[in-house]
Amino acid sequence: MIRPGLTFKLSILLACIGVLASGATGYYAYRANRTMLVSEAERSLLTSTELLGQRVSVAIDDVGADAQVLASMPSSADIAQSDDGIGPNAPREQLAQVYASFMVHHPEYLQIRLITRQHYGLELIRFDRDADGLVRVEGNSLQEKGQFAYVFDTLAFSPGRIYTSPISVNHEYGTHAAEGKPTLRLGTPVADASGAVVGVVIIDVDVDDLLKRVQSDLPSDYQVYLANEWGDFLVHPDASKTFGFDKGRRVLMQDSFSATKPLFDQSKSEVLLNGLVRPRQAAGQVLAFVRRPFGASAGNRFIVLGLGKPLDHVLAGANQLGIRIIRMVLIFSVLALFLAILFARALTKPLHILAYAATHLFAGHAMETLPLKRTDEIGVLARCFDRLRREIKSQMDVLHNKQRELVHLATHDGLTGLPNRMLFMQKLEAAIGEATRRGEALAVLFVDLDRFKQINDQFGHSIGDKVLAAVARRLKEVLCTADVAARLGGDEFIVLIEGPRSAEAAPGIASRIMGALNEELLIDGQSMTVGASIGISQYPDDSATAEELLLNADAAMYAAKSGGRCAYLRYRDVLERRKQEQASEGATEGREAEPTA
Structure with missing residues (x-):
């Protein structure tokens, strides 16, 4: 029996490799195309969802701006103070025309009302909307609406703030077309010339109409989801699942899509789902959800918006590509078989010559791993590669070590080993961003050594350098691991305290720092005491930027130093002291200006 030769075996091997390569490439291209299409659909949905959320926020802010315009009209305060809604009143009628104009130009407004603080929250001007147009409610x-939260809560606001109610179904009696509709109420206080709140302006918005307007240009196959801050569906492709809390049966978004729970825990701001990765949670769909603040002055109130698209629509192009890939794989498989036969024949002829030469030259030799002992071109290449690999590794190790040293020198103080000003400002700006996202505070402590100049002049700069290094070590001992200490230059140090504890812990930490620096230092047999004055500034109370926090802490430190060394002072106390001094100077000037009897 004739055994297959090397040419036949190599032809079969190369042909199999070619077929497998073309098949694997086609399969990878198909899967990659599906993944790419889904990823692109997710990005598109996320962009559309964020844009939709932005439009909703802008639309709500516009309603709030309209309410502020109506509330800021002088006649609104006059009527809220003096009118009882009964009988003719010319200013009231003129103001009512303005309210009617707003209703005409905003078809999504269901009601606009001016409500006085007096008479148990009596409506003075009220326009409703019904099937025939506007309805003026009079006499x-x-x-009386004083018992409703949207009235007494808005009355408690300072002028200029906007009250935003939760989205709910309107069940108030006699609201015409608004009754039974999903409604959002925005209100703002009406203040008199002295700033006292005398009434409120309330605008009721048709949520369905508002959403139809902001999503009018979305593709027809997009599905819209909207939930309040508790997760109740307000908008859902299945209308029976909306406003479940109003029907005695709550339907929550986090129950339908468990991946959205972090949105309601406020640990994430966006979530993407698709039926390829999570078929149980997003069966046959690609979904994007975002959390958006709800209203300009709504505090922690938010809504969760979501957009969905059928997975079949997304993958329609991938299915067509899959059919074309199968055809191409078959064609390239036939081509690979033909080329394998040609290549095997061309390759085996020199291999036979090389095998004969190798048999006589390296008889009994076994080559393992890299063939370093070969004397032909392959051996030369192997040895050159080995030397090159070793040299590159050595050079890379040296380069990495130098790079780490340069980075450390650029961002740390060479004397104390603490971060320098550049690195500290980077950490402070990053901490401000994190505190803003989490709604937390932070504190900056500006530490200036009190007696360092005398020590430097008395004992010399070498002792002064050792004193600075000792001060840095004591700062590290006093501070927690999460706190950041840095040297700005000279005898000035700065400390960053993050987290919820910063507001309360900053004075205590300042006291501990002063205590540690008031303890005696023993440097080269010399006993000395440094001492420190500390200024404290806090985010967000004192400033919202890194530079201003540093400047305010510096100002507080100088105020503490001018009031007596070895003390700490908060920036807010500095401002309060300035106010008291200005008030005292004003009172003194007033007494000097009084004529003597």
Whole structure:
């Protein structure tokens, strides 16, 4: 029996490799195309969702701006103070025309009302919307609304703030077309000339109409989801799942899509889902959800918006590509078989010659791993590669060590080993961003050594350098691991305290720092005491930027130093002291200006 030769075996091997390569490439291209299409759909949905959320926020802010315009009209305060809604009143009628104009130009407004603080929150001007257009409610039909949260909460606001109610179904009696509709109420206080709140302006918005306007240009196959801060569906492709809390059966977004729970825990701001990766949670869909603040002055209130697209629509192009890939794989497999036969024949002829030469030249030799002992071109290449690999590794190790040293020198103080000003400002700006995202505070302590100049002049700069290094060590001992200490230059140090504890812990930490620096130092047999004055500034109370926090802490430190060394002072106390001094100077000037009897 004739055994297959090397040419036949190599032809079969190369042909199999070619077929497998083309098949694997086609399969990878198909899968990669599916993944790419889904990823692109996720990005597109996320962009559309963020844009939709931005439009909702802008639309709500516009309603709030309209309410502020109406509340800021002088006649609104006059009517809220003096009118009782009964009988003719010319200023009231003129103001009512303005309210009617707003209703005409904003079809999504269901109600606009001016409500006085007096008479148990009596409506003075009220326009409703019904099937025929605008309805003016007057006289005895006006109602007392003082018991409703949107009235007494708005009355408690300072002028200029906007009250934003939760989105709910309107069940108030006599609201015409607004009754039974999903409604959002925005209100703002009406203040008189002295700033006292005398009434409120309330605008009721049709949520369905508002959402239709902001999503009017979305593709027709997009599905919209909207939930309040508790997760109740307000908008859902299945209308029976909306406003479940109003029907005695709550339907929550985090129950339907468990991956959205971090949005309601406020640990994430966006979530993406697709049926390829999570078929149970997003069966046959690609989904994007974002959390958006709800209203300009709503505090922690938010809504969760989501957009979905059928997975079949997303993968329609991938299915067509898959059919074309199968055809191409078959064609390239036939081509690979033909080329394998040609290549095997061309390759085996010199291999036979090389095998004969190798048999006589390296008889009994076994080559393992890299063939370093070969004397032909392959051996030369192997040895050159080995030397090159070793040299490159050595050079890379040296380069990495030098790079680490340069980075450390650029960002740390060479004397104390503490971060320098550049690195500290980077950490402070990053800490401000993190505190803003989490709604937390932070504190900056500016530490200036009190007696360092005398020590430097008395004992010399070498002792002064050792004193600075000792001060840095004591700062590290006093501070927690999460706190950051840095040297700005000279005898000035700066400390960053992050987290919820910063506001309360900053004075205590300042006291501990002063205590540690008031303890005696023993440097080269010399006993000395440094001492320190400390200024404290806090985010966000004193400033919202890194430079201003540093400047305010510096100002507080100088105020502490001018009031007596070895003390700490907060920037807010400095401001309070300045106010008291200005008030005292004003009172003194007033007494000097009084005529003597």
